[in-house]
Amino acid sequence: MHKALSLFAPGESQHIVKTISAELCLRCRFAKLLCGRPVCPILLKLDAYNNVSRILSKEVSGDTPPAAFVGTSGYPNVSVGPLLPPLHGDTRIYDEPELWYGLGFQEIVNLRTFMVRGKERYNVNDANQAKGLLYDLQISNLAIRPVSAEMVFSKQPSSTAHFDDDSPPFGPSAWLKKYRLNSQNSDRRLEYVFYDRDLGSTEGIITLYTKGISVNSIQRLLSVGMLGRKRRLVPTRWSITAVDDAISKWLLERVKQNTTIDDFRVFIKDYLGSRYVIIMLPFQFSFEWIEAWYPKTTFNPSTSEVYSIGDFEGQRGRKSYAAPGGCYYSVRLAVSEYLDSIRRQAAVIALREIYPGQILPLGVWNVREAIRHALKSSYKSFDSIESSVNFALSNLRMGERFWRSNSRILRQFMLQNSLDMFIT
Amino acid sequence: MLEVVSDSAEEWKTVAQAISTLIEEATFVATPEGLNLRAMDPSHIALIDLRWPNTAFDKYSCDQNYTLTVRVDDLLKVLKRADSKDRVELKLNEDNTLELTLRNGYERNFTIHLVEAQYSQTPLPKVTFNITARLKSTIVRQILEDIKTISDHVAIKAEQGKLTLSGKSESGKVSVVVSKDNPELEELNVKDPGEATYSIDYLSNFSKSMGAADSLALSFSSKMPIKLEFPLGKKGGNVQFYLAPRVD
Numbered sequence: 001m002h003k004a005l006s007l008f009a010p011g012e013s014q015h016i017v018k019t020i021s022a023e024l025c026l027r028c029r030f031a032k033l034l035c036g037r038p039v040c041p042i043l044l045k046l047d048a049y050n051n052v053s054r055i056l057s058k059e060v061s062g063d064t065p066p067a068a069f070v071g072t073s074g075y076p077n078v079s080v081g082p083l084l085p086p087l088h089g090d091t092r093i094y095d096e097p098e099l100w101y102g103l104g105f106q107e108i109v110n111l112r113t114f115m116v117r118g119k120e121r122y123n124v125n126d127a128n129q130a131k132g133l134l135y136d137l138q139i140s141n142l143a144i145r146p147v148s149a150e151m152v153f154s155k156q157p158s159s160t161a162h163f164d165d166d167s168p169p170f171g172p173s174a175w176l177k178k179y180r181l182n183s184q185n186s187d188r189r190l191e192y193v194f195y196d197r198d199l200g201s202t203e204g205i206i207t208l209y210t211k212g213i214s215v216n217s218i219q220r221l222l223s224v225g226m227l228g229r230k231r232r233l234v235p236t237r238w239s240i241t242a243v244d245d246a247i248s249k250w251l252l253e254r255v256k257q258n259t260t261i262d263d264f265r266v267f268i269k270d271y272l273g274s275r276y277v278i279i280m281l282p283f284q285f286s287f288e289w290i291e292a293w294y295p296k297t298t299f300n301p302s303t304s305e306v307y308s309i310g311d312f313e314g315q316r317g318r319k320s321y322a323a324p325g326g327c328y329y330s331v332r333l334a335v336s337e338y339l340d341s342i343r344r345q346a347a348v349i350a351l352r353e354i355y356p357g358q359i360l361p362l363g364v365w366n367v368r369e370a371i372r373h374a375l376k377s378s379y380k381s382f383d384s385i386e387s388s389v390n391f392a393l394s395n396l397r398m399g400e401r402f403w404r405s406n407s408r409i410l411r412q413f414m415l416q417n418s419l420d421m422f423i424t
Numbered sequence: 425m426l427e428v429v430s431d432s433a434e435e436w437k438t439v440a441q442a443i444s445t446l447i448e449e450a451t452f453v454a455t456p457e458g459l460n461l462r463a464m465d466p467s468h469i470a471l472i473d474l475r476w477p478n479t480a481f482d483k484y485s486c487d488q489n490y491t492l493t494v495r496v497d498d499l500l501k502v503l504k505r506a507d508s509k510d511r512v513e514l515k516l517n518e519d520n521t522l523e524l525t526l527r528n529g530y531e532r533n534f535t536i537h538l539v540e541a542q543y544s545q546t547p548l549p550k551v552t553f554n555i556t557a558r559l560k561s562t563i564v565r566q567i568l569e570d571i572k573t574i575s576d577h578v579a580i581k582a583e584q585g586k587l588t589l590s591g592k593s594e595s596g597k598v599s600v601v602v603s604k605d606n607p608e609l610e611e612l613n614v615k616d617p618g619e620a621t622y623s624i625d626y627l628s629n630f631s632k633s634m635g636a637a638d639s640l641a642l643s644f645s646s647k648m649p650i651k652l653e654f655p656l657g658k659k660g661g662n663v664q665f666y667l668a669p670r671v672d
Contacts (some may be wrong), residue, residue, distance in 0.1 A: 316448065
């Protein structure tokens with residue numbers, strides 16, 4: 001029997017996770033508590049691990065990047081609030097995953113847990129005519145640069161950290177008594193969408209994206225209820241997937257009109273304890289994403305086997321929610337951005353192996369950025385499906401048999417002839 | 425000017441159903457001789473070829489060649505509202521819309537927008553078929569369902585006097601023999617015995633779209649594409665379906 005998470009002290013707590021199957025954890029990822037326990041045992045330990053003694057007071061002042069968080073618990077009455085690190089200056093990096101690529105686990109966790117989160121409870125529909133803190137929060141999210149702010153809490157924030165598969169980690173939080181905001185310069189592109197109450201939320205998302213606003217900022221605006229006709233708070237983890245989904249769908253409509261690439265391409269990238277291999281085939285667009293979790297990784301702590309989960313879509317797209325969850329949509333976004341930028345289409349198989357070094361979930365941004373960077377780096381070009389797939393799979397530890405049998409798109413293209421062979 | 429009238433919606437339903445298994449947008453080519461459609465699915469694995477001569481319609485007037493591209497979903501949705509006995513009138517409007525009128529006691533008038541598309545004629549695969557057979561369509565559907573329980577592909581083997589359809593996967597194997605004594609096998613000609621494997625999803629989707637046709641002609645050769653063919657109504661219409669083989 002493998003020891004559970006490497007964070008556990010020897011002999012301690014192993015019984016908590018032993019009876020939970022990796023498959024269950026893989027499906028749940030803290031979100032649904034499928035194991036039936038009131039608190040996720042894995043998270044519990046992570047919290048304790050992160051409970052570093054810190055000096056936290058009932059008042060904090062600093063520059064919010066700007067950042068905000070909307071929780072899921074109690075939905076539709078959710079906790080909402082700003083985040084800020086207790087320092088002044090250019091704090092943008094604290095809430096911009098696009099700037100994090102290249103940082104290690106510890107640096108990212110340190111960045112995130114350095115921010116203090118104030119919260120207040122709102123009904124999701126309150127965002128439609130925001131008042132009080134919610135109004136201030138919306139306004140601060142229009143800022144072009146960090147905004148200096150002050151938070152006064154009713155109690156001293158507890159020094160804990162929260163980890164989630166979809167959203168980036170979060171540090172200590174406390175209920176807000178007061179939120180004071182200094183003056184700011186607003187971004188015109190954001191104002192344009194925020195003040196247009198006739199613009200649907202999808203149109204709003206696309207408008208911001210085409211004007212060069214980062215995916216993270218768009219997601220933040222959606223989550224604090226600043227987009228759409230009838231405005232609503234959207235829990236952060238849902239808003240991330242909603243934005244990835246909306247943008248990639250929009251890009252793919254264009255991509256599917258393009259001609260296919262002319263060669264077989266393989267991209268490889270290692271990041272944060274994972275290897276990513278992306279295979280592009282010169283066929284009509286289809287997309288598959290598969291993750292293989294090694295034992296002793298975040299979502300497969302308790303078995304000695306590798307578990308994989310994946311999903312795919314064809315030319316017609318998909319209607320149901322993808323099995324691997326939010327990361328599927330993040331990868332699809334990175335892939336559609338690439339295909340759109342080269343004005344081509346392709347059948348894309350994106351594979352990820354998560355090795356035992358992966359101990360904490362950091363949010364889907366790390367998958368999105370890893371794939372974005374993989375596709376920006378050079379690739380190896382081949383002239384046949386066989387040679388490209390052989391090369392790709394030889395760069396993965398799980399071996400050919402595993403990946404060939406797990407990938408639907410590979411099976412389809414490796415085993416199926418095309419009619420073109422018979423039309424000459 | 426293009427105006428086409430059929431006295432039963434049945435055939436239109438079959439046509440829309442059959443195309444929808446392969447493509448999202450369909451380009452019909454209307455000539456004074458009749459209505460045709462030929463298209464490959466996006467992955468270039470299967471092809472559908474529809475020939476619908478003017479004699480198959482109650483009324484067919486077409487003064488020149490037209491290409492009409494429709495979203496198959498749009499067409500399918502309208503035709504779903506038609507009863508098999510409804511009379512279907514189709515008219516190409518000058519504003520690039522297609523008017524579909526369903527008549528049966530009361531009259532329903534639908535207008536759907538055509539899609540702009542570039543059309544180029546797809547050539548047919550060049551295959552010499554060594555094996556041809558005719559089977560009852562119900563038995564074809566049954567056999568494919570049988571094999572689907574185990575496998576996502578079907579191997580078809582033809583010998584003198586019998587056809588063997590089989591499938592296998594990690595979970596097991598299945599085989600079905602249809603011999604000449606079997607009344608469901610109406611015809612079998614084997615010039616050269618052979619075997620080839622095909623994706624079952626394509627075959628079963630297509631065989632389910634056959635509508636009222638009660639028999640199906642099947643032609644193939646070793647490791648070559650298979651052709652399925654069924655009549656569309658009783659007045660000369662015809663639907664052919666080509667499917668590329670799987671790699672052995």
